[in-house]
Amino acid sequence: MRPGPGGCCCRRPVRANGCVANGEVRNGYVRSSAAVAAAAAAAGQIHHVTQNGGLYKRPFNEAFEETPMLVAVLTYVGYGVLTLFGYLRDFLRHWRIEKCHHATEREEQKDFVSLYQDFENFYTRNLYMRIRDNWNRPICSVPGAKVDIMERQSHDYNWSFKYTGNIIKGVINMGSYNYLGFARNTGSCQEAAAKVLEEYGVGVCSTRQEIGNLDKHEELEKLVARFLGVEAAMTYGMGFATNSMNIPALVGKGCLILSDELNHASLVLGARLSGATIRIFKHNNMQSLEKLLKDAIVYGQPRTRRPWKKILILVEGIYSMEGSIVRLPEVIALKKKYKAYLYLDEAHSIGALGPTGRGVVEYFGLDPEDVDVMMGTFTKSFGASGGYIGGKKELIDYLRTHSHSAVYATSLSPPVVEQIITSMKCIMGQDGTSLGKECVQQLAENTRYFRRRLKEMGFIIYGNEDSPVVPLMLYMPAKIGAFGREMLKRNIGVVVVGFPATPIIESRARFCLSAAHTKEILDTALKEIDEVGDLLQLKYSRHRLVPLLDRPFDETTYEESED
């Protein structure tokens, strides 16, 4: 239900029930642009043809299968029952019939206005608490393809956990954002980071503008600019803060922000802090975006009717809960037509998309110059932490002088910088090996394979076929906990998310693929997912893919997918 501690990585305003973008019929099983004809032949389910099909140089297949009616009804019933029991138990707690586990206010401060509204935590208390063991599982190893998880037990229905001291070894990690497999404790990256750590120490103890601008930072920024193919770049100590502390430097009062409805919390926070007017367009829906752009320019600011100073479009490369890829060619065409500016958050797509890992811009074969602000993080593909912004020299100069981060926040830790430098050079092939390139290819292959197999099994899988973020729909609240626990029993660590990170009925499990996953690991995971899928009856899809004949397939899978 509740994603991890409150959050997965995505803010979810309520949106039309599973609505598919682009204004086509809601039940668009396959959305395709360039490969319309091919996809049509394959699925026979096409409900729209994108007008800008010519913009795409590659097939753009995204699936958001409609929630089956029965499942939707049952899900609502499930929440209804949970809510009823929640009220009942709150009643019992109130009269001290049931023991109260949660922490309470100090005696001295009982007459203060209560810190939390009573109903505020209803959800946490009565729904999240039941399945809290699925989140915050502590690990004690590298977050690589396999992790060691610390075993924990709860004797008070998840209100508190006790560590048994046992370690669950070799759990297959389908949860970490380790796309390119750079989360490692051996190899060139670790060695380089260790060297810098010994030389520099870990901290910086100052801000970039004061005296925390190390030669390493300058080196990193030049490299990032080269990697992205932009004039200049600037790096920051935290990915979240890169968004929330730089958007306010770019836009302000009298400016308009057009933001995708599924944008990450950091983008939303940044937009809010900027003081600009914010309008939301439907997820990845270009008609919706164009209408907002057109209206904004024609009608200007509300009430005063003055023209907007500037319009900034905020989109993400890969949406972390949906697995969808931004329709960048169309966004860029619109942005050019209406003279808006584009802010692209590549937190999940940098390194993970494109033939050489340069992100969604390269994936679509576009020019990085067309994106005004290229933002991304080092947390995921580079196995480090922090974020960057790339763009024209004027932009970066301005940010160097006006970014909140540069003035008030401590700069990146030197060993972390070194990890980024080494991993980035590896992706670029500057370390003299083709390791980086192989990783990028491996990830793309893993993605296609894993997604295809899941679809064949009959699960409802959201998102783009090239997106390494793979959401598998669970829908019902009880299945969230059940799936997470069953998978851990089978030694597979998965991420499950529900409301409020997703719309209330669209709870899901999310797999993040990695180049570090071998074929064996993926096959083991797939086998277990298949088993659990049958156990929990998760195979909701009515558009089952037929396995390709030229590909060897697992017989059991095939048989089961026939039912």
Place this chain on the structure above:
Amino acid sequence: MDTWRPPVQGICLPRSASGPARTGLSPSLTAQARGGGDQRAAAPAQAPPPRARDVTVPRHARVDVPVAFRKEAQRLTMANAAEQWVLVEMVQALYEAPAYHLILEGILILWIIRLLFSKTYKLQERSDLTLKEKEELIEEWQPEPLVPPVSKDHPALNYNIVSGPPSHNIVVNGKECINFASFNFLGLLDNPRVKAAALASLKKYGVGTCGPRGFYGTFDVHLDLEDRLAKFMKTEEAIIYSYGFATIASAIPAYSKRGDIVFVDRAACFAIQKGLQASRSDIKIFKHNDMADLERLLKEQEIEDQKNPRKARVTRRFIVVEGIYMNTGTICPLPELVKLKYKYKARIFLEESLSFGVLGEHGRGVTEHYGINIDDIDLISANMENALASVGGFCCGRSFVIDHQRLSGQGYCFSASLPPLLAAAAIEALNIMEENPGIFAVLKEKCRKIHKALQGISGLRVMGESFSPAFHLHLEESTGSREKDVKLLQEIVNQCMNRSIALTQARYLDKEEKCLPPPSIRVVVTVEQTEDELERAAATIKEVAQAVLL
């Protein structure tokens, strides 16, 4: 009808001068304007006042009163008669007029009525833009550039470049200096034990965590660090963030929502300001460290609450203060704050980035310094980037308060967790602090020393407590323009740098700060600075300041 009034009242003064109180004109100026009006009104008709436009003189003001009355009466009766006559004539004309004329006029009247009714309709139609017009508008619209150009000599454009570690001996722009600028109070930045602990962690976990705390981003080191921090601070629970700035900026909006009230010190740092902005609560700013002013605001709020007790029952009140203020180097009067807290039932959030690991016998911060029960403070936040010389921040307090952030602290939930090697470094730094409690007394002594040595520099004023390891040097007299002040101070910093003392100006975003502090040089004291170095630094600053300012 014109009525006679004394000239002064009859005069309409120029608009700008009509309301002295409202327009804020000085009384003398208004009096002048009035006086001028009097004169003009009294002036003969042949010589109209030079600014007749602005002055309306009553039409008959200059005529004798009886005469004026008589004429008026005459005119009235004549007008009445004329009116009656016209009516009679009109009726007569109607009889006499030819039929075609009447029909024509009738049609005309109908036409006018039609026009009247159709007019509104047409206007409405016109307000809808045609497609072509819309296209033209879109074509015409020119946005401002994404960012305004930055002048090449912007003081913040070209950063100092530090080669090698930013520790006690620092190489800034190729020049070796003694560091009086980094917040490395305890000198733990290049401590071999800290490095060894970080290295061991690096070898076990790698660098990144590849996920937020919720999704396999919680490492055993994080749990250890939280435990250790809670124990060190003697609180029930602690929570760590991966970025110092995000700590208090996330903590405030986790509790304070729209409609709640936050009382905040004028000198609060930027992270607090951003946290308050994100919370969308009502912000009441009190004068820096002025408890009387705070009490005044609290009292005002109490009166407000009595008017609307229903609303008051759900309005949370918070006081947000810093232990040692980043922007001033002064300490908050915590005992008074605690008294006010219980008197007015407001919760205290305390930002201790500069005082954690500095003040108190064991470095627990302001609470220990004043000997206040830490449970009296609802939430303490600090970053681990100063005394601990790592990266990240933490909040601590009672579980009832802190645990809430695990689901509501945005910077906690939505961000990747702290790299384990940084957490390991922080743990080791805590170990060192616990093992050498004498270190805090040493630091205090050093602060006193340089503080004393820097007193009495002509042109520069020391601002901040004598025990604060970070304090400010302000210009005694501003030149009048911030830009020039900044340049002067920069000159001092540059010359000190040339003489091997690394200093920095405190940097602010001029336009973003709620209450922009005056420009200053920030001096940072660390335990690694020897007596000799402290003396040298003070002497250098003195000499340079005199050379630059005199």
